[in-house]
Amino acid sequence: MNIPSMEKTTVEQVSPPPPVREPAVTGVEYGWHGNNRVQLLENGEEYFPRVFEVLRQAQSEILLETFIVFEDKVGNELQKILIEAAQRGVRITVNLDGFGCGELSTEFLAALSNAGVRLQIFDPAPRHFGIRTNWFRRLHRKIVVVDGTIAFLGGINFSADHLADFGPEAKQDYSVEVQGPAVADIHHFALLQSGRPARAKYWWQRRRQRRAELAVSDHDGQVRLVYRDNAEHPSDIEEVYLQVVRGARHRVVIANAYFFPGYRLLREIRNAARRGVEVRLILQGQPDLRVARLAARMTYDYLLRAGVVIYEYCERPLHGKVALVDEDWSTVGSSNLDPLSLSLNLEANVLIRDRAFNRDLFERLDELSSNHCKVMSADKAPRGRIWHMTIGFLVFHVLRHFPAWAGWLPAHKPRLKPFIHPTGSDKA
Numbered sequence: 001m002n003i004p005s006m007e008k009t010t011v012e013q014v015s016p017p018p019p020v021r022e023p024a025v026t027g028v029e030y031g032w033h034g035n036n037r038v039q040l041l042e043n044g045e046e047y048f049p050r051v052f053e054v055l056r057q058a059q060s061e062i063l064l065e066t067f068i069v070f071e072d073k074v075g076n077e078l079q080k081i082l083i084e085a086a087q088r089g090v091r092i093t094v095n096l097d098g099f100g101c102g103e104l105s106t107e108f109l110a111a112l113s114n115a116g117v118r119l120q121i122f123d124p125a126p127r128h129f130g131i132r133t134n135w136f137r138r139l140h141r142k143i144v145v146v147d148g149t150i151a152f153l154g155g156i157n158f159s160a161d162h163l164a165d166f167g168p169e170a171k172q173d174y175s176v177e178v179q180g181p182a183v184a185d186i187h188h189f190a191l192l193q194s195g196r197p198a199r200a201k202y203w204w205q206r207r208r209q210r211r212a213e214l215a216v217s218d219h220d221g222q223v224r225l226v227y228r229d230n231a232e233h234p235s236d237i238e239e240v241y242l243q244v245v246r247g248a249r250h251r252v253v254i255a256n257a258y259f260f261p262g263y264r265l266l267r268e269i270r271n272a273a274r275r276g277v278e279v280r281l282i283l284q285g286q287p288d289l290r291v292a293r294l295a296a297r298m299t300y301d302y303l304l305r306a307g308v309v310i311y312e313y314c315e316r317p318l319h320g321k322v323a324l325v326d327e328d329w330s331t332v333g334s335s336n337l338d339p340l341s342l343s344l345n346l347e348a349n350v351l352i353r354d355r356a357f358n359r360d361l362f363e364r365l366d367e368l369s370s371n372h373c374k375v376m377s378a379d380k381a382p383r384g385r386i387w388h389m390t391i392g393f394l395v396f397h398v399l400r401h402f403p404a405w406a407g408w409l410p411a412h413k414p415r416l417k418p419f420i421h422p423t424g425s426d427k428a
């Protein structure tokens with residue numbers, strides 16, 4: 001999206017401008033639901049064909065939220081499918097991040113809007129001297145819900161760089177397809193984030209849900225949605241990681257693109273390894289952002305000395321955000337374990353208690369770490385001279401506290417803004 005062009009079109013041709021929508025503050029905490037079917041989808045080769053198949057079969061509603069859409073073969077195919085669905089009467093709402101989708105052309109967006117797609121941009125901002133300035137507090141979620149019955153959630157954007165034929169920079173990533181009772185919560189959440197009416201749960205409904213959660217025992221197919229926002233749920237995803245790592249008995253495997261967690265989570269990972277839990281971290285060895293690797297490596301010595309096994313994936317950029325604990329618990333989502341995801345961005349993960357899913361994820365990560373990664377040993381952990389260590393120490397603590405400091409600045413308020421197509425009317 002060419003933000004300056006969109007803003008210019010809106011200001012010059014529409015008077016007054018449309019009201020600005022603030023991001024939804026839900027205050028909702030979602031619980032566990034059993035009897036779900038969950039399917040792991042690895043990379044664009046598995047994800048795009050399945051999502052596009054379901055979108056083509058949509059009968060009544062599509063809710064789509066993503067950080068990135070590019071005008072490439074994937075983004076163009078998505079546009080075509082959404083236009084066709086809108087033309088046959090499917091109600092469609094698409095939320096795009098103003099930074100991640102900042103290169104989309106007005107023509108690309110207008111084609112969707114003209115077809116009847118309700119298109120909204122999260123925190124759009126013009127460039128200043130050719131530079132985008134809306135870096136922080138991004139809409140980083142990747143959610144698709146179709147007809148309220150099938151949901152997809154993970155880390156895969158709608159861009160060709162999630163396909164192997166993109167080349168050495170193709171991303172390694174994961175998503176999950178969910179069918180069953182948990183989709184109702186994902187649908188409810190997506191409606192609220194889109195500014196659409198969603199029925200609130202009364203106190204007696206919440207009480208029934210809590211009783212149902214207690215009744216859910218060790219049966220497979222349990223799914224729970226967790227998310228972080230900058231209002232009532234700023235640390236929910238981090239708290240989940242803390243709880244499950246603290247309670248781990250046999251193994252912990254975390255594959256994460258941007259690994260720079262808070263002090264508490266680092267300590268729990270170290271403590272798990274010290275008490276005999278097999279702890280594996282699969283991190284970027286060929287990052288798309290060099291600072292990501294530098295930040296992660298600042299934690300290596302601390303973790304390696306405790307017995308944590310660290311792998312670096314070097315074949316292409318790792319973009320996944322997945323983890324598993326013991327033999328039944330897993331998570332897939334959009335949240336990295338870094339200050340941006342844990343403290344600033346809008347994120348969503350699903351928690352899964354399902355032995356077959358856990359085994360599938362473990363086997364894929366085990367194959368990845370065994371055959372496509374290099375193991376970091378204590379003698380490879382970055383140390384260097386005293387001044388290197390001093391700079392590293394300072395950078396570590398500056399980055400660690402950056403989100404809190406950023407909150408003190410006179411920051412803009414993120415907003416969800418309807419796209420206004422060039423004819424000057426908002427059809428969506």
